[in-house]
Amino acid sequence: MTHTISFKLNGIARKLDVEPNDVLIDVLRVKLGIKSPKIGCDAGDCGTCTVIFNGKTVRSCLVLAIEADGGEIVTLEGISKNGLSPLQKAFAEKNSFQCGFCAPGIILSATELLKNNPAPSRHEIQEAIAGNLCRCTGYAPLIDIIAGVAKNKAKKR
Amino acid sequence: MEHFKTIGQSVPRIDGLDKVSGAAVYVDDIEFGPGLLYACVVESPFAHAKILSIDTSKAEKVHGVVKVLTGKDFPWKFGLYMKDRYIFAQNTVRFVGEQVAAVVACDAKTALRAAALVEVKYQELTPVLDPVKAFEKHSELLHPGIGQYSHVPWFFPKKDTNIAHWRKTRKGDLDKGFKEADVILEDTYRVPRYAHCAIEPHAITGLYDNAGRLTLWSASQSPFTQRNVFAEALSPLGITHKDVRVITPYVGGGFGGKAGVSMEIICAAVATAVKGQPVKLLWNRAQEFYNTYQRQGVVAKIKMGVKKDGTITAIEHTLYWDAGAYVEYGANVVNAAGLSATGPYKVDNVKIDSICIYTNLPPGGPYRGFGYSEFGFGLESHIDRIARQIKMDPVAFRRKNAIKAGDILPYGAEMNPNGLHECLDKVEKAIRWGHEEKPSGPNKAVGKSLVLLWKAPAMPPNASSSAFLKFNEDGSLNILVSGMEIGQGLLTVMAQIASEVLTVPVSKIRVETPDTDRNPYEWQTVGSHVTWGCGNAVKRAAIDARDQIFDLVQRVHCLDKSELYLEGESVKCRTKKDWSLPFTGFVINGMQAKDYTFKGGPIMGRGVFLPEFASAIGDPETGQGGKPNVHYTTGAGGVILEVDKETGKVKILKVALAVDAGKAINPELCEGQIVGGILQGLATVLYEDMRFSDKGKLLNPNFSDYKIPTAMDIPDEIVPILVEVAQPDGPYGARGVGEHTMIPAASMVVNAVANATGARIKSMPVTAEKIALAINEPQVYAKLFK
Numbered sequence: 001m002t003h004t005i006s007f008k009l010n011g012i013a014r015k016l017d018v019e020p021n022d023v024l025i026d027v028l029r030v031k032l033g034i035k036s037p038k039i040g041c042d043a044g045d046c047g048t049c050t051v052i053f054n055g056k057t058v059r060s061c062l063v064l065a066i067e068a069d070g071g072e073i074v075t076l077e078g079i080s081k082n083g084l085s086p087l088q089k090a091f092a093e094k095n096s097f098q099c100g101f102c103a104p105g106i107i108l109s110a111t112e113l114l115k116n117n118p119a120p121s122r123h124e125i126q127e128a129i130a131g132n133l134c135r136c137t138g139y140a141p142l143i144d145i146i147a148g149v150a151k152n153k154a155k156k157r
Numbered sequence: 158m159e160h161f162k163t164i165g166q167s168v169p170r171i172d173g174l175d176k177v178s179g180a181a182v183y184v185d186d187i188e189f190g191p192g193l194l195y196a197c198v199v200e201s202p203f204a205h206a207k208i209l210s211i212d213t214s215k216a217e218k219v220h221g222v223v224k225v226l227t228g229k230d231f232p233w234k235f236g237l238y239m240k241d242r243y244i245f246a247q248n249t250v251r252f253v254g255e256q257v258a259a260v261v262a263c264d265a266k267t268a269l270r271a272a273a274l275v276e277v278k279y280q281e282l283t284p285v286l287d288p289v290k291a292f293e294k295h296s297e298l299l300h301p302g303i304g305q306y307s308h309v310p311w312f313f314p315k316k317d318t319n320i321a322h323w324r325k326t327r328k329g330d331l332d333k334g335f336k337e338a339d340v341i342l343e344d345t346y347r348v349p350r351y352a353h354c355a356i357e358p359h360a361i362t363g364l365y366d367n368a369g370r371l372t373l374w375s376a377s378q379s380p381f382t383q384r385n386v387f388a389e390a391l392s393p394l395g396i397t398h399k400d401v402r403v404i405t406p407y408v409g410g411g412f413g414g415k416a417g418v419s420m421e422i423i424c425a426a427v428a429t430a431v432k433g434q435p436v437k438l439l440w441n442r443a444q445e446f447y448n449t450y451q452r453q454g455v456v457a458k459i460k461m462g463v464k465k466d467g468t469i470t471a472i473e474h475t476l477y478w479d480a481g482a483y484v485e486y487g488a489n490v491v492n493a494a495g496l497s498a499t500g501p502y503k504v505d506n507v508k509i510d511s512i513c514i515y516t517n518l519p520p521g522g523p524y525r526g527f528g529y530s531e532f533g534f535g536l537e538s539h540i541d542r543i544a545r546q547i548k549m550d551p552v553a554f555r556r557k558n559a560i561k562a563g564d565i566l567p568y569g570a571e572m573n574p575n576g577l578h579e580c581l582d583k584v585e586k587a588i589r590w591g592h593e594e595k596p597s598g599p600n601k602a603v604g605k606s607l608v609l610l611w612k613a614p615a616m617p618p619n620a621s622s623s624a625f626l627k628f629n630e631d632g633s634l635n636i637l638v639s640g641m642e643i644g645q646g647l648l649t650v651m652a653q654i655a656s657e658v659l660t661v662p663v664s665k666i667r668v669e670t671p672d673t674d675r676n677p678y679e680w681q682t683v684g685s686h687v688t689w690g691c692g693n694a695v696k697r698a699a700i701d702a703r704d705q706i707f708d709l710v711q712r713v714h715c716l717d718k719s720e721l722y723l724e725g726e727s728v729k730c731r732t733k734k735d736w737s738l739p740f741t742g743f744v745i746n747g748m749q750a751k752d753y754t755f756k757g758g759p760i761m762g763r764g765v766f767l768p769e770f771a772s773a774i775g776d777p778e779t780g781q782g783g784k785p786n787v788h789y790t791t792g793a794g795g796v797i798l799e800v801d802k803e804t805g806k807v808k809i810l811k812v813a814l815a816v817d818a819g820k821a822i823n824p825e826l827c828e829g830q831i832v833g834g835i836l837q838g839l840a841t842v843l844y845e846d847m848r849f850s851d852k853g854k855l856l857n858p859n860f861s862d863y864k865i866p867t868a869m870d871i872p873d874e875i876v877p878i879l880v881e882v883a884q885p886d887g888p889y890g891a892r893g894v895g896e897h898t899m900i901p902a903a904s905m906v907v908n909a910v911a912n913a914t915g916a917r918i919k920s921m922p923v924t925a926e927k928i929a930l931a932i933n934e935p936q937v938y939a940k941l942f943k
Binding site (some may be wrong): 029033035036038039040041042043045046048075076077080084088089091092093094095097098099100101102103104107125126127129130131132133134135136137138139140141142143 | 167169170172173174175176177178179180181182183185186188353354355356357358407408409410411412439441442643644645646823825826829832833834835836837859860861865866867868869871875
């Protein structure tokens with residue numbers, strides 16, 4: 001049976017029909033054309049499908065679309081549309097990512113971290129992105145950037 | 158020292174903004190509209206079986222199913238180096254997961270549901286899972302057609318066996334070498350299979366339009382090789398090379414797994430059966446593990462002789478490769494190892510047998526390191542052991558035997574200029590070799606080790622690269638190449654090379670991923686050869702464009718072209734100070750002559766590179782005579798680690814890895830290769846472990862059970878070291894470093910564990926369980942592990 005759901009996607013109100021077993025990642029990618037969250041494992045292991053749902057990162061391959069009803073979703077498209085964040089700029093400037101497939105998920109996880117914990121320890125950064133697998137970078141360059149951006153923010157305050 | 162403007166600068170990647178903003182498009186992100194069809198594959202549940210019948214009738218009746226296809230529809234072989242595979246299994250299946258049929262439907266869920274309704278009857282055959290048993294005379298034969306498959310001239314399959322290729326390398330006099338030795342050590346080492354685990358699974362969409370053109374959007378490292386293999390395999394349909402177009406947008410990680418052709422052939426074939434509609438084939442994570450390529454397993458027997466002074470007098474290295482069900486690509490991994498399994502050491506008496514053996518496990522193939530990681534585990538373990546046996550410092554032992562430029566390689570050619578000794582010295586210093594470190598607790602032990610590495614690009618002697626370069630009105634550039642951006646930074650490095658020649662800043666250069674219709678030829682992006690090969694082509698294209706500019710200026714301005722040079726995006730002249738002609742004035746619209754006519758036109762450079770000195774034809778019995786490897790990149794890796802002697806848990810405190818890049822065109826990108834490659838290598842020795850059932854079924858094809866490292870699992874400290882001893886035929890002296898960074902990891906960990914605890918592990922992975930048993934219950938260890 002089809003359900004009609006409404007939610008805010010990157011600041012814009014959306015309304016659409018979904019099946020009860022439709023998964024959020026598929027609805028975002030196929031029905032709404034939001035392509036930055038990727039499918040890497042479809043089992044919640046790799047974190048490439050990460051989106052921010054009601055202020056918290058979730059694996060959108062583990063969320064049913066109907067659960068999003070009434071909620072608010074932010075993807076990398078939403079973060080980027082009014083210009084890149086200091087975190088995104090720093091990642092680009094220092095050549096942190098390689099293939100880039102994990103980047104949307106890692107940027108969202110790091111964005112969430114810095115919002116809730118502006119001065120994270122190195123260990124806290126590692127924990128915050130531990131659910132986002134990356135096979136290219138060895139993580140250290142990513143951790144360095146997140147730590148550096150947090151430090152810069154602290155200086156500016 | 159030559160002074161460079163752009164070369165050697167860590168400029169930001171030209172694809173950086175695409176990737177951090179979410180703008181980067183990967184294959185599955187491309188929209189094809191409501192007409193898009195989805196394919197789902199029916200897989201063999203058996204490692205070895207005869208197909209008795211396939212009944213597709215129930216699947217065909219499902220609403221939304223467009224077509225069900227089987228081997229009968231495409232009875233054609235394909236393969237890169239050896240055509241030993243069919244598009245779909247014909248009469249026999251040879252590994253669990255092999256494609257037997259495919260369902261095409263209007264949506265992915267319907268295709269999946271209908272695929273479950275295809276009824277295949279099998280007669281099970283005995284699976285052959287152990288390469289050493291498969292090598293034996295009376296083993297069941299997996300490919301009775303062996304010997305009839307067409308293959309490259311440097312493979313030597315043996316009729317009526319499971320041996321798909323046997324690379325023999327013989328140098329000097331082995332018996333004499335062993336007679337000269339004071340100590341001889343002989344042992345066996347085992348390396349299992351591994352998975353690439355690129356985070357993007359394989360993905361491809363194909364469209365065979367009603368005009369007869371076949372276009373594939375493919376997540377691939379090898380667009381031109383794919384076009385060639387597709388055109389060859391599908392030629393019975395009248396499809397030719399000009400009809401096939403392969404477009405490769407950004408790829409979410411390759412590591413060799415997206416080289417050549419694996420699952421993509423299914424989509425290319427299936428697309429021809431649903432003419433006029435695009436069809437998408439996505440691999441799920443499990444399929445990514447069992448039906449692409451896996452890194453091959455190997456059983457390595459090593460016999461080494463040394464003198465008391467540390468001179469290696471002889472090496473006999475026999476490698477039994479578990480190459481899997483099909484070896485169309487994997488046999489070349491075996492070949493590469495067979496030429497180089499002495500490691501980067503000067504050895505006068507050598508016997509290498511590298512044997513490619515069919516088994517009923519998933520097809521083996523290329524994986525970052527291409528055989529060198531695999532043989533390196535045993536070889537570097539052996540070297541540490543034999544050095545300690547003659548009471549020599551293992552680092553001094555390596556220094557004594559490490560190869561130098563001009564030394565004779567196992568197959569008779571000369572070693573290229575290299576910075577191996579410099580790498581060794583720098584790593585030795587970085588890990589404070591000889592300095593004892595204090596463990597953090599009473600049950601802990603600290604160990605160190607240092608190992609050497611080398612690797613050559615494994616490629617046919619005529620693997621070519623080419624480039625087009627065109628100016629735009631504002632003096633900016635578009636460069637067209639078919640080297641693939643797989644994360645390593647190829648696009649940026651190509652822009653830096655052109656920038657250096659033409660003085661156009663990198664920020665004004667666009668290089669995009671390939672489209673075989675528009676971009677010129679590149680063999681494949683593998684073997685860490687594109688910085689070198691494709692870079693040479695781009696440099697030549699830039700020089701070609703520059704020469705066109707100089708010719709034009711000479712013609713129009715009557716200036717001697719030998720006096721012209723480029724500076725700041727303008728043409729300048731040594732004999733005419735203050736004279737300057739900016740590119741913007743003429744690179745598209747030509748140069749105005751005194752009579753007001755225009756000369757020239759759009760400036761377009763063209764560059765081609767083929768290593769004309771290479772040849773693959775060595776003697777089949779000795780390997781002597783050819784020049785199969787264009788050059789070696791060398792390096793050294795060192796580690797400091799701590800072992801918990803109770804639990805066996807290893808903590809990596811520090812890794813130092815030095816690699817000789819020839820010239821690091823973008824040092825930050827090279828360092829990125831080191832830091833990433835080390836972790837991928839450490840994962841093979843510490844975390845990853847592929848488990849098969851006794852029937853040949855992979856038991857852990859997912860990230861929950863096959864553990865790749867997370868951000869929590871990284872070394873405390875990594876020291877990347879770039880050494881630069883120029884490669885004479887490389888662009889600005891550059892050679893590749895991408896794969897090399899993974900090679901030393903396993904052997905340096907196992908040697909450091911032995912250094913810390915005395916426990917010698919001879920099989921990978923080196924798990925905490927193995928270490929704890931080897932320390933605390935050696936008898937149990939000996940019983941459980943070989």
